[in-house]
Every structure is written in structure tokens, then in C-alpha cells.
Amino acid sequence: MTFNKQNNQLTIQQINQTDNPQVMAEQLFKAADAGFKKGSPWAIEHFFQTLQAKNSIIFAASVPDKKEFKSKPALQKIVGVLIASIAATEVDIYMVVVDEAYKKNRIAYQLFQHLMTYCKKKNVENIFLEVRVSNHPAIGLYETLGFQRVGERKAYYSSPIEDAIVMQLKL
Numbered sequence: 001m002t003f004n005k006q007n008n009q010l011t012i013q014q015i016n017q018t019d020n021p022q023v024m025a026e027q028l029f030k031a032a033d034a035g036f037k038k039g040s041p042w043a044i045e046h047f048f049q050t051l052q053a054k055n056s057i058i059f060a061a062s063v064p065d066k067k068e069f070k071s072k073p074a075l076q077k078i079v080g081v082l083i084a085s086i087a088a089t090e091v092d093i094y095m096v097v098v099d100e101a102y103k104k105n106r107i108a109y110q111l112f113q114h115l116m117t118y119c120k121k122k123n124v125e126n127i128f129l130e131v132r133v134s135n136h137p138a139i140g141l142y143e144t145l146g147f148q149r150v151g152e153r154k155a156y157y158s159s160p161i162e163d164a165i166v167m168q169l170k171l
């Protein structure tokens with residue numbers, strides 16, 4: 001998979017059992033912190049717990065870390081993260097975020113393509129998510145992927161208080 005921006009190669013992998021969940025939690029936190037306007041909504045500890053939960057599905061998009069470019073093999077920097085959970089035939093999206101410097105390169109789109117391949121293998125029937133009514137980039141992403149608006153949750157979010165749109169993708 002070729003990633004043209006800065007001629008780096010994008011790798012997308014599912015994060016399963018990891019030898020060092022603390023290091024992975026810190027990397028996921030850094031990517032989220034670099035992607036959300038107000039910084040990561042989750043603390044490192046929250047990523048750490050999610051990494052260890054059996055029903056978690058985590059995909060990470062990485063590029064070679066420029067700072068370490070000469071090391072062999074090059075160290076990877078996580079620039080996109082998709083976190084979901086699975087219960088029977090349903091998947092709930094918890095977070096999708098792309099590092100500000102890498103947005104609009106179809107990284108979130110590709111993370112979702114990997115999730116969908118996973119979902120088809122697991123016979124998942126529906127993917128659900130909530131999104132802030134003002135989050136136009138995310139709503140645009142979900143609509144591009146075929147998600148449909150199926151409901152609203154009043155004052156679902158805090159800081160600032162805002163309604164959520166509930167979206168569903170039927171597989």
C-alpha cells in the first residue's frame with residue numbers, strides 16, 4: 001500500500017495482544033492527541049484498558065518515523081487509529097482519529113476498509129456510532145462509507161454539551 005504524502009509508506013495493522021501494552025497505549029494516545037482539536041479525549045490509562053479488553057477491535061495506521069529513518073528496520077509512527085468493540089453481530093465505534101498532519105489522505109477511509117473486512121469475517125451485521133452534530137469531517141467520512149442517520153441523542157456530549165447523531169451501517 002503506497003502512501004504518497006512525504007513518500008512514506010502507510011501500513012495498517014490490527015493491534016491484538018501486544019507484548020508491551022503500556023508502550024502501545026502511549027503511541028495510541030499520541031496519535032489521538034495529534035488528531036483531536038482539543039487533544040486526546042482519552043487518557044493513556046483508558047487506551048491501556050481498551051488494549052486489554054477482549055472485545056476491543058483496534059486498527060492503527062503507521063508510517064516510518066522520519067526521525068528514525070536511517071534505523072533498520074525503521075521505527076513506525078502511528079498516525080491513524082480506529083477503536084471499536086464487538087458484541088455478537090454488532091460493532092460499536094469508539095474512536096477514529098487521524099494525526100492533523102496526515103488528514104485528508106484517505107487514512108480514516110482505509111482504516112474503515114480494514115474494519116469492514118474484519119466484520120465480514122466475523123459475520124457482523126451492523127456497525128453503530130455516535131458523532132457530534134457539528135463534526136462535519138467525521139459525518140462526511142461516515143456518509144462516504146455508507147452510514148445512515150438512524151437517531152439523535154440529546155445532550156449526549158459534554159464540554160461542550162452537544163447532541164449526537166446516531167449512525168448505522170448495515171453490512
Ligand SMILES: CC(C)(COP(=O)(O)OP(=O)(O)OC[C@H]1O[C@@H](n2cnc3c(N)ncnc32)[C@H](O)[C@@H]1OP(=O)(O)O)[C@@H](O)C(=O)NCCC(=O)NCCS
Pocket residue numbers: 035036037094095096097098099102103104105106107108109110131135136137138140141142144
Ligand atoms: C474525521 C477524521 C477521522 C477523517 O480522517 P481523514 O483521514 O482525514 O479522512 P479521509 O481522508 O479518509 O476522508 C474520507 C472521506 O471523509 C470525508 N471527509 C474527510 N475530511 C473531511 C472534511 N474535513 N470535511 C468534509 N468531509 C471530510 C470526505 O467524504 C472524504 O472523502 P474524499 O477523500 O473523497 O473527500 C479526521 O478529520 C479526524 O481525525 N478528526 C478529529 C477526530 C474526530 O473528530 N473523530 C471522529 C469522532 S471519534
